[in-house]
Amino acid sequence: MKSALHQRRRPPAEEELREIPWLALLQTKERERAVNELRVSDALAGDYVCRVGRPVTYWFGTVSGLLKMSTDDEDGKTITFTGVPPGGWFGEGTALKREAYRYNIQALRASVVAGLPLETFHWLVDHSLGFNRYIMNQLNERLGQFIAAREIDRMSNPDIRVARSLAALFNPVLFSGVGDLLRITQQELAYLVGLSRQRVNEALTHLQAQELIRVEYGGLRILDLPGLRTRMVGLRNKDNQA
Numbered sequence: 625m626k627s628a629l630h631q632r633r634r635p636p637a638e639e640e641l642r643e644i645p646w647l648a649l650l651q652t653k654e655r656e657r658a659v660n661e662l663r664v665s666d667a668l669a670g671d672y673v674c675r676v677g678r679p680v681t682y683w684f685g686t687v688s689g690l691l692k693m694s695t696d697d698e699d700g701k702t703i704t705f706t707g708v709p710p711g712g713w714f715g716e717g718t719a720l721k722r723e724a725y726r727y728n729i730q731a732l733r734a735s736v737v738a739g740l741p742l743e744t745f746h747w748l749v750d751h752s753l754g755f756n757r758y759i760m761n762q763l764n765e766r767l768g769q770f771i772a773a774r775e776i777d778r779m780s781n782p783d784i785r786v787a788r789s790l791a792a793l794f795n796p797v798l799f800s801g802v803g804d805l806l807r808i809t810q811q812e813l814a815y816l817v818g819l820s821r822q823r824v825n826e827a828l829t830h831l832q833a834q835e836l837i838r839v840e841y842g843g844l845r846i847l848d849l850p851g852l853r854t855r856m857v858g859l860r861n862k863d864n865q866a
Contacts, residue, residue, distance in 0.1 A: 629671050646758045650748070669734055672731065675720065678723060680718050686710050687735075690732045690808060691732065692704055692707050709728070716763060717766075733812065782827060783827045806843050807842055809842070831852070834851070
């Protein structure tokens with residue numbers, strides 16, 4: 625049975641194609657094939673894009689909105705790995721191996737999700753040097769992201785969790801569509817970090833006081849991304865010494 629999200633799929637509009645970063649890396653014939661095969665769908669808050677155990681059929685990316693990647697542990701507790709803001713594409717490892725998904729991808733708010741059919745994905749891997757370089761960069765950057773996330777998640781300092789999540793969401797390689805302003809609410813960030821909205825608000829206040837971020841209406845602006853990452857290291861060292 626096809627999901628409602630799959631049933632709502634449609635060809636992408638021109639402005640939506642401009643939000644797909646890897647299209648610019650393709651040769652003319654490669655781009656024509658990709659554009660002809662790409663589909664987008666309007667996901668509602670709570671819609672699942674991917675679910676654990678389901679076979680991979682598309683390689684997905686966020687055109688607008690915000691998704692989260694998570695799984696459930698043996699006790700049924702949800703473990704969130706990361707958010708996927710605009711410009712973020714995910715699941716290339718699963719697509720390359722043609723495996724079933726080991727995580728859930730769910731829309732935190734109304735979002736536009738793009739999908740490239742699996743066979744077209746493999747055709748580009750076989751024929752496009754630019755696409756291969758993009759996938760290699762994705763895999764390399766994501767490996768570093770998840771290693772850092774696993775290390776920091778073991779620490780008890782809540783400010784570390786907020787700082788790490790923000791730094792990850794502003795990753796210019798994985799999420800090229802974000803720039804220096806991320807449209808996200810404090811409640812959405814709380815879902816991603818696994819803390820209460822009140823505790824997230826406290827952490828954001830601390831980071832803003834250090835002029836690392838600025839809280840704006842409907843979003844967060846990064847003022848100093850290297851400084852935010854340094855803040856993470858400082859907090860981690862302090863946490864280890866406690």
